[in-house]
Amino acid sequence: MSESEGGFEAEKLSNTPKLRSGAALRCQGLFLEEFHSGVDAVLPSSVDKHVIFQLKSGPTRGERRLGRGTVVPFTKKPKTITLVPAGPVPAVSLFTPADFIYCALDLEFIGSIAEEMDCHCSAIPSFQSGVHEASIEAILQLLSEELQTGAPSGALYADSLAHALGVRFLLVDCVVGTSGVATTSGLPPHILTRVQDRIEAELGHTLTLEVLSQESGYSKSHFLRMFQLAVGKTPHQYLLGRRLHRAQQLLKQKQLPVAEVALLCGFSSQGHMTDTFRKQLQTTPGEYRRNS
Numbered sequence: 001m002s003e004s005e006g007g008f009e010a011e012k013l014s015n016t017p018k019l020r021s022g023a024a025l026r027c028q029g030l031f032l033e034e035f036h037s038g039v040d041a042v043l044p045s046s047v048d049k050h051v052i053f054q055l056k057s058g059p060t061r062g063e064r065r066l067g068r069g070t071v072v073p074f075t076k077k078p079k080t081i082t083l084v085p086a087g088p089v090p091a092v093s094l095f096t097p098a099d100f101i102y103c104a105l106d107l108e109f110i111g112s113i114a115e116e117m118d119c120h121c122s123a124i125p126s127f128q129s130g131v132h133e134a135s136i137e138a139i140l141q142l143l144s145e146e147l148q149t150g151a152p153s154g155a156l157y158a159d160s161l162a163h164a165l166g167v168r169f170l171l172v173d174c175v176v177g178t179s180g181v182a183t184t185s186g187l188p189p190h191i192l193t194r195v196q197d198r199i200e201a202e203l204g205h206t207l208t209l210e211v212l213s214q215e216s217g218y219s220k221s222h223f224l225r226m227f228q229l230a231v232g233k234t235p236h237q238y239l240l241g242r243r244l245h246r247a248q249q250l251l252k253q254k255q256l257p258v259a260e261v262a263l264l265c266g267f268s269s270q271g272h273m274t275d276t277f278r279k280q281l282q283t284t285p286g287e288y289r290r291n292s
Contacts, residue, residue, distance in 0.1 A: 024147070025143060025146055027158035027161075028158075028162050029105060029106040029109025029110070029163075029166065030105055030106070030143075030158075030162035030165065030166075031103070032101065032102070032103045032143050032147055033147075034100070034101055034144065034147065035100055036098070036099050037099075038097055039094070039096065047086055049104040049106060050084070050104070050124070051103065051104050052081055052082070052083055052084070052101075052102075052103040052140070052165075052169065053100050053101065053103075054079065054081045054100065054103075054140050055076050055078055055080055055081075055099075055100055056079075056098075056100060057097070057098050057099040058078055059077055059078065059096075060075070060076045060094060060097075061075050062076070062092055062093055062095050062096075063093050063095070064091070064092050064129075065090060065093075072090075074129065076098075076129070077130065079132070079137060080129075080132060081131050081132075081136055081140070082128065082129045082130070083125050083127065083128045083129075083169070084127060085124045086107055086124075089127050101143075103143070105169060109166060110124070110170065113163065113167060125170070128172070131172070133172055136172065142161055143158070143161050143162075143165070186227075186231075187216060187223075187226045192230050192231070195212055195215050195227070198211075198215045200242065202266075203239075203264075204265060209235065212235055223235075239266075240276065243265045243276075244277070246265045247262070247267070247277075247285065248288065250264065251288055251292065252289070254292070258270055258273075258285045258286060258289070261273070261285070262285075273285055
């Protein structure tokens with residue numbers, strides 16, 4: 001482990017004078033550096049290591065250039081992280097000055113950790129921006145403190161942090177996917193509408209994550225994150241809310257038996273619908289009907 005003076009090590013990340021860096025921290029399989037990005041800095045479209053960026057300064061505006069000339073504007077919030085797997089990535093331009101933590105992870109280092117873990121969740125996380133993942137943020141903070149204080153805790157400490165960060169990097173798709181943390185952007189409005197229409201049309205049927213993700217055209221992990229960012233709920237929470245709303249409408253009409261209402265709205269049984277009413281509305285379907 002060593003500390004180097006100046007020089008943005010990952011020159012491939014930018015060939016512009018808009019980036020400047022200070023001291024760096026090196027340990028097993030990891031390189032960490034803090035840098036300042038000036039206005040109109042341009043980050044490249046490929047990297048040869050897995051990279052984690054964390055925004056240290058205030059909100060930062062920029063744009064991401066995708067294929068076929070598509071340009072996506074964004075605003076990064078403080079402390080959010082961006083995960084960049086090795087290889088081609090969306091080209092990024094920054095419109096406001098920003099301070100970042102830059103952390104590069106060697107491919108062999110991450111590969112060896114994946115073998116140790118027998119990792120089935122995700123071989124390598126996909127490109128993600130605007131992520132809040134508490135474990136990664138905490139480890140980056142500890143590594144940053146080591147950098148700022150001259151690495152007083154020694155190689156074992158830094159190497160342990162590097163390994164822990166590698167583990168969390170490999171697991172981030174599982175963590176983010178199940179917790180619904182925000183990522184690159186929400187579902188585009190026309191795709192969100194299509195998914196919502198599919199849900200409304202099939203409330204009485206079994207709707208799976210695979211079905212809804214296929215409707216959106218995104219992978220399951222990306223669909224989970226993008227849906228929650230757009231709606232503020234997980235797909236399951238949203239579906240349950242729509243079933244509950246449909247059940248309320250049918251119960252108000254006072255024409256169908258409660259058990260039939262439950263089946264028409266996609267509840268597995270009358271008991272399931274009753275439990276949902278109690279948890280969400282603090283009443284039962286029967287009481288709701290009588291009081292409507």
